[in-house]
Amino acid sequence: MKKITYREAIREALREAMQKDRRVFLMGEDVGRYGGAYACSKGLLEEFGPERVRDTPLSEGTFVGAGIGAALGGMRPIVEVMTVNFSLLALDQIVNNAATLRHMSGGQFSVPLVIRMATGAGRQVAAQHSHSLEGWYAHVPGIRVLAPATVTDAKGMLLSAAFREPDPVIIFEHAFLYPLEGEIDETIDPVDLEKAAVRRQGSDITLITYGGSLWKCIEAADRLASIGIDAEVLDLRVLRPLDTETIFASVAKTHRAVIVDEMWRTGSFAAEISARIMEGAFYDLDGPVARVCSAEVPIPYAKHLEEAALPQVDTIVKTAQEMVQSHG
Amino acid sequence: MTTLPGRDHARTLLRQMLRIRRFEEKSAELYTKGKIRGFLHLYIGEEAVAVGAMQALTSEDAVVATYREHGHALARGMAMGPLMAELYGKANGCSRGRGGSMHFYDAGRRFYGGYAIVGEGLPVAVGLALADQMQKRSAITACFFGDGAVAEGEFHESLNLAALWKLPVLFLCENNLYAMGTALHRHQSQIDIAHKAEAYGIANTAVDGMDVLAVKEATRRAVEFIRVGGGPFLLETRTYRFRAHSMYDPELYRAKEEVEAWKQRDPIVTFTARLQKEGQLDETDLKKMEAAVDAEVAEAVAFAEAGPWEPVEDLTKDVTSPRAEE
Numbered sequence: 110m111k112k113i114t115y116r117e118a119i120r121e122a123l124r125e126a127m128q129k130d131r132r133v134f135l136m137g138e139d140v141g142r143y144g145g146a147y148a149c150s151k152g153l154l155e156e157f158g159p160e161r162v163r164d165t166p167l168s169e170g171t172f173v174g175a176g177i178g179a180a181l182g183g184m185r186p187i188v189e190v191m192t193v194n195f196s197l198l199a200l201d202q203i204v205n206n207a208a209t210l211r212h213m214s215g216g217q218f219s220v221p222l223v224i225r226m227a228t229g230a231g232r233q234v235a236a237q238h239s240h241s242l243e244g245w246y247a248h249v250p251g252i253r254v255l256a257p258a259t260v261t262d263a264k265g266m267l268l269s270a271a272f273r274e275p276d277p278v279i280i281f282e283h284a285f286l287y288p289l290e291g292e293i294d295e296t297i298d299p300v301d302l303e304k305a306a307v308r309r310q311g312s313d314i315t316l317i318t319y320g321g322s323l324w325k326c327i328e329a330a331d332r333l334a335s336i337g338i339d340a341e342v343l344d345l346r347v348l349r350p351l352d353t354e355t356i357f358a359s360v361a362k363t364h365r366a367v368i369v370d371e372m373w374r375t376g377s378f379a380a381e382i383s384a385r386i387m388e389g390a391f392y393d394l395d396g397p398v399a400r401v402c403s404a405e406v407p408i409p410y411a412k413h414l415e416e417a418a419l420p421q422v423d424t425i426v427k428t429a430q431e432m433v434q435s436h437g
Numbered sequence: 438m439t440t441l442p443g444r445d446h447a448r449t450l451l452r453q454m455l456r457i458r459r460f461e462e463k464s465a466e467l468y469t470k471g472k473i474r475g476f477l478h479l480y481i482g483e484e485a486v487a488v489g490a491m492q493a494l495t496s497e498d499a500v501v502a503t504y505r506e507h508g509h510a511l512a513r514g515m516a517m518g519p520l521m522a523e524l525y526g527k528a529n530g531c532s533r534g535r536g537g538s539m540h541f542y543d544a545g546r547r548f549y550g551g552y553a554i555v556g557e558g559l560p561v562a563v564g565l566a567l568a569d570q571m572q573k574r575s576a577i578t579a580c581f582f583g584d585g586a587v588a589e590g591e592f593h594e595s596l597n598l599a600a601l602w603k604l605p606v607l608f609l610c611e612n613n614l615y616a617m618g619t620a621l622h623r624h625q626s627q628i629d630i631a632h633k634a635e636a637y638g639i640a641n642t643a644v645d646g647m648d649v650l651a652v653k654e655a656t657r658r659a660v661e662f663i664r665v666g667g668g669p670f671l672l673e674t675r676t677y678r679f680r681a682h683s684m685y686d687p688e689l690y691r692a693k694e695e696v697e698a699w700k701q702r703d704p705i706v707t708f709t710a711r712l713q714k715e716g717q718l719d720e721t722d723l724k725k726m727e728a729a730v731d732a733e734v735a736e737a738v739a740f741a742e743a744g745p746w747e748p749v750e751d752l753t754k755d756v757t758s759p760r761a762e763e
Contacts, residue, residue: 134571160571166601171560171594178564181549182499183572186564205554206561214542214550215533216755250756275758 110294116287118260119149119225122267123187127157130185133271134161136172137189146191147227147287173199173224177207177277180222187271190226193242193281207277208251222277223270229283229321229371230419236407239415241371243281243320244378247348252277253302254348258323260291262346265300273299281348283321283371302347305355311341314365314429317356317382319345322369322420329425338433348378356382357390364395367429369420374402396435399428439650444717448726450492450649451712454484454705455730457508460517463734464507464524464538468684472741473524475537476553480508482679485704486611487512489652490579490674493660499547499569499578501562503611504539505678506551509581515543517733518740527744534747535755547576555616556589558582559608563595566604566669577605577663585616587633588624599669600637606669607659608639611646613678618690634671646676647702679703 113121126133134157135141135150141164144151154162165172169190176188190196196203203224211219230239247254253276257263263282270278308323309330316326323344330340343359345352360366366386370379379400386398401420409415441447461479468477480487487508494500494513502509510520515531523530524538531541539553549565552558562580569576586592587610599606610630614621621628634641640662644655652674659670677699681688688696712718 163602166594166597168590168594168598170557170591171563171598174557174560174591174595175564175567175598178501178549178561178566178578179568179571180564181561182565182568184568201554201557202560206552206557210550211758212755213532213536213540214544215531215535217532217542217544218549219758250753253757 110292112290112292113260114287115260115263115282115289115291116147116149118264118293119267119282120151120153122264122271123150123153124156126187126268126271127153127161130272132183132185133187134163134184135187135189136163136165136176138165138167138191140164140189145189147284150189169195169198170202174202174206176222176224177202177210177220180220181210181218185221185271187223187225190224192238192284193226193228194237194240196226203246203252203277203279204249208249211276212251219275220277221275223267223274223280224277225267225280225282227284228281229285230408230415231285231321233410233412233415235410239408241403243348244372244376244381246279247378252279252349254279254281255302256281256320256346256348258283258286258320258344258346260289260293261297262300264293265297266302269299269302274302281320285321303350303352305346305352306344307341307355307359308344309340309342311339311363313339313363313433314367315341315343315359315363316367316369316425316429317343317345318369319348320371322371325420325422325425326369329422329429332422332426333429336430338429340429351385353385353389356386357393360386360390361393364393365432366394367399367401367425367432369401369425371403371420373405374400375405377402396432399432401425401428439648439654441650441711441715441717447712447717450488450653451705451708451718452726452730453488453512454649454708455726456517456733457484457487457511458705459730459734460511460520460737461507463738465680465684467524467738473538476504477524477538477684478505478682479680480505482699482703483611483613483646483676484508485649485652486646486674486676489649490609490656492653493656494579496546497574497576499549499565499576501549501558501565501578501580502551503558503581503583504551504553505583506541506581507538510541510543510548513543513546513548515541515546515548517737521737522741522744525741525744527741528747529740529744556582556586556591559586559591559595562606563599563604566599566606567602570604575664577607577660579607579609581609581611583616584610584612584614584621584630585624587630588616596634596637596639596669596671600639603666603668605663607656607663608669608671609656610671610673611676612673613676615678615682615691617682618686620690631671631673639669639671640667641671641673643673643675646674647704647707649704649708
């Protein structure tokens, strides 16, 4: 075992993918000489050269589209888009091309493209660098949407996506997670890209979340434990296709669910989870599902306002506590 | 004036243009009969571009087309039956009924499809060329798009990236003077499209898109330039669409006289006349050729009519790939 950061885990995965497969290359804004906006690809240009670590112009639509073309042409590109906010400039390529080409060609083509991007708020970078739009992408058939929340998943999911996925994969990395440290094996096997994971066992209530909010939920569960509430924490990991089986199994055990999601409540991914529970596990519930989402506001700059806009441990604890007490 | 190629090749060019014309005339007829639905964008008038340009490509090269791509698909060598079946939405269509008129594909011919969002095929073409370059293949990618696409950011971004990385892409603009119903001078501050390439240091030229030989020759030169490592090339073909933008278009934006004037330059009529004048085609040959093309179209319709419908149980097939065994 060794201790590395989430950022280093991504770098190890990128390095291993390029070492083992000549078809893999990196492309994106500042992935080369700068080392990546979040330093994920630092040192890789020196190691693999400019042919395989390609700095691109600020042309999100075009370099994502070029990734699609390169994937069609037999390569396995890993494209970095600096943040989900910038990915909107590439939305056409992702939604109208990457996600449709296999189906629309009657199965003739597939697009083995990995797109990584940072997401989420909490760093005082205001409304054009802080959004969480994972649910928009998870809405679209034809792409696989991943949200690694742990160091092991940061490495394992990227490796699995790069080596084994025949279709487009989008990986959301919560920007808050990059400095997170975790224990990891020296070498890891590919991880599964299908299942949700129970990160903390509990019997009174299930906190369902993904990505950056996982650690808030773990902390909330610890605090709930101190007041006698045994919370289970479920990390979705894969937003499309959605592992409803694991969600239903947990709800069947705890009979209560709080969904924590940094998207805005209206049309959030949490809304989808809530609907699935209603459809598939309604009679297991002791009371209504609750959601802790972002306030309906463009994420503001000032620290106290930003904090107020986001799901926080206090809110999660309070919501869970009220739920257990009101239909205990 | 271009010189005529050998007799057989000249006839091939004419026959290819005629195949596109007759296929589309039949498509329009079947549309009015309700056999074909959705959008149907006809290429009639522009046949010399696809036919001329495809002559310069090899089977190793890749093609990216637009939503007006019946002509490109036929000129690339895709069989007529599966194309007609695709218009019908049948399972024996070239996209198994998933794409329709705007989305023809053929992996075997490296025909990467019709793109129905203007400009979105250009980045894909850049990526295909990148893949060829990185795998040290000598193939080039021919990317067709219309004058409307040059207003899109992706046109400029793609030219920039292709030039920056010296990628083997032929950007082939089919300038038919209208972005749907908006005339070129109403949407472009600079109407000389080839000239736009100068901003990116890309070699370029414009050619008469109504003359199949001129298109062929210009494309041959452009492709030669690209193949020896010259980087991308922008070829503007000046052409005209004789029919409406799609079957829904009442054509309020252009004068009948303008359309008639362009029809005087019909690429098929003028090329036929030239072959006849220079003694390479007599009336009997022409009738034979027309009959053969008509028979091919009739066979394609029969193929489409006889084709099965994709079972509804297969609705979600191919949304994602089958999962590899663990």
